[in-house]
Amino acid sequence: MSNQDWLARSRQAVWHPCTQMKRHETLPLVPIERGEGPWLIDFDGKRYLDGVSSWWVNLFGHCNPLIxxxxxxxxxxxxxxxxxxxxxxxxxxxxxxxxxxxxxxxxxxxxxxxxxxxxxxxxxxxxxxxxxxxxxxxxxxxxxxxxxxxxxxxxxxxxxxxxxxxxxxxxxxxxxxxxxxxxxxxxxxxxxxxxxxxxxxxxxxxxxxxxxxxxxxxxxxxxxxxxxxxxxxxxxxxxxxxxxxxxxxxxxxxxxxxxxxxxxxxxxxxxxxxxxxxxxxxxxxxxxxxxxxxxxxxxxxxxxxxxxxxxxxxxxxxxxxxxxxxxxxxxxxxxxxEEVIESNRVRAAWFTALMEPIMHHAKVRHFRHLGMIWAFEVDTARPDFASWAFCLAMEHGVLIRPMGNTVYFMPPYVVDGEEVSLFVSAALDMLEQA
The missing domain is CATH 3.40.640.10 (Type I PLP-dependent aspartate aminotransferase-like (Major domain))
Structure with missing residues (x-):
């Protein structure tokens, strides 16, 4: 079955959390078939980098073999x-x-x-x-x-x-x-x-x-x-x-x-x-x-x-x-x-270094970082910024869910440098258009 089939069935049968369901008349749900590490994959094979650890729960990637x-x-x-x-x-x-x-x-x-x-x-x-x-x-x-x-x-x-x-x-x-x-x-x-x-x-x-x-x-x-x-x-x-x-x-x-x-x-x-x-x-x-x-x-x-x-x-x-x-x-x-805490300190350092262009962008306010959390506010007049930025990032294959004009990254602890670059690329495109 395709994305559209699962989307229609979900809208018919599932009451989704923290959601005004009427919004999904114009903002489609995203049906996910499977996960691989920090990636989510839909029924049509499109991949999305999970920048929010699936509501902050996923630490070591989807379908982690040890767990x-x-x-x-x-x-x-x-x-x-x-x-x-x-x-x-x-x-x-x-x-x-x-x-x-x-x-x-x-x-x-x-x-x-x-x-x-x-x-x-x-x-x-x-x-x-x-x-x-x-x-x-x-x-x-x-x-x-x-x-x-x-x-x-x-x-x-x-x-x-x-x-x-x-x-x-x-x-x-x-x-x-x-x-x-x-x-x-x-x-x-x-x-x-x-x-x-x-x-x-x-x-x-x-x-x-x-x-x-x-x-x-x-x-x-x-x-x-x-x-x-x-x-x-x-x-x-x-x-x-x-x-x-x-x-x-x-x-x-x-x-x-x-x-x-x-x-x-x-x-x-x-x-x-x-x-x-x-x-x-x-x-x-x-x-x-x-x-x-x-x-x-x-x-x-x-x-x-x-x-x-x-x-x-x-x-x-x-x-x-x-x-x-x-x-x-x-x-x-x-x-x-696996010495996760120590590895994350190294990972966080290069993630922060890669985010340097975001940190100094003219539209960014209050850039901040702690551990494996990065956040900043976007100076924008868009009243629909959160939903607009979500959709734009998804076009880049990146899952983020801004809170108001606050953009944050809270990824699983398994992202690598190439994947972090995707976060940065999507965020910079968003800032240019905001």
């Missing part, structure tokens, strides 16, 4: 078993390895990033309730933050496009100024601005710590805010303030974990440890749905009791799925045996 073989082997042993009252090898091994990598000794599993956020929020509140602090029911997050689209996650999300429609259903939360360095005053350093924003957090917690359960942040990069990057000094100050005022620190590393910012975990660049760490997206290399929330021995002990109602009675049918955990173990094997 695929691990899943195939697990299929012959156990696909899934209820995790309430039972256990199995992959979930135990994954939990042990994540504990060793994070210093957080207990892992609770969900199905996706929003589920991880829900788990962390509920767990924080419930911990304080078990500790006799039932008044700590509030949450604080950064302006322009994104933590998912279930109702609890939306309550701490500050992106109007996702939040406003559902506002009557959401719990109130408080947002403090974002340390996004694009918002710094002229001549103000990134670190100085981050600390100025931390002062606003300090003021809020000084007044409201008695009713605040947790601060939730995306460490170093606020993804849906347009890859907003900030100085790690903010995280260090936030950790100090949370300790002082007995407020949990939740690190949402759903998008920025697993090496994306240049270290295994983004919060490591600040030299801190959160009370909760939310992981998803890259955890299985983009293969299967899985998320994890890791927390401290202290939090775990707060639920350990003879009273059932003091336990964390949260569940998903596919919690700790054996196939997904085996995929995640294969991902950790690749990190361990």
């Amino acid at each position: 695929g073989d691990a899943i195939k082997a697990q299929l012959d042993t156990l696909e899934h078993v209820i995790l309430a009252g039972f256990t199995q090898r992959p979930v135990v091994e994954l939990s042990e390895r994540l504990a060793a990598l994070t210093g957080l000794g207990h892992a609770f599993y969900g199905s996706d990033g929003a589920s991880a956020t829900e788990i962390a929020l509920k767990m924080s509140f419930h911990y304080w309730r078990n500790a006799g602090r039932g008044d700590k029911v509030g949450f604080v997050s950064l302006q322009h933050s994104y933590h998912g689209e279930t109702l609890g996650a939306l309550s701490v999300t500050d992106v109007a496009l996702f939040r406003d429609t559902y506002a009557p259903l959401l719990r109130h939360s408080h947002q403090v100024p974002s340390p996004d360095w694009r918002l710094a005053a002229p001549g103000e350093s990134h670190e100085t601005y981050a600390l100025r924003c931390a002062d606003a957090l300090a003021d809020f917690l000084a007044q409201h710590h008695a009713s605040t359960a947790a601060l939730i942040v995306e460490p170093l990069v606020q993804g849906a805010a347009g890859m907003a990057m900030y100085h790690p000094a903010y995280l260090r100050r936030a950790r100090e303030l949370c300790d002082r005022y007995q407020v949990h620190l939740i690190a949402d590393e759903i998008a920025v974990g697993f090496g994306r910012t240049g270290t295994m975990w983004a919060h490591q660049q600040a030299g801190i440890k959160p009370d909760f760490l939310c992981l998803s997206k890259g955890i299985t290399g983009g293969y299967l749905a899985l998320s994890a929330v890791l927390t401290t021995d202290e939090v775990y002990a707060g639920f350990y009791h003879d009273d059932v109602t003091r336990g964390f009675l949260h569940s998903h049918s596919y919690t700790g799925n054996a196939l997904a955990c085996r995929a995640a173990l294969a991902v950790l094997d690749i990190f361990e045996h």
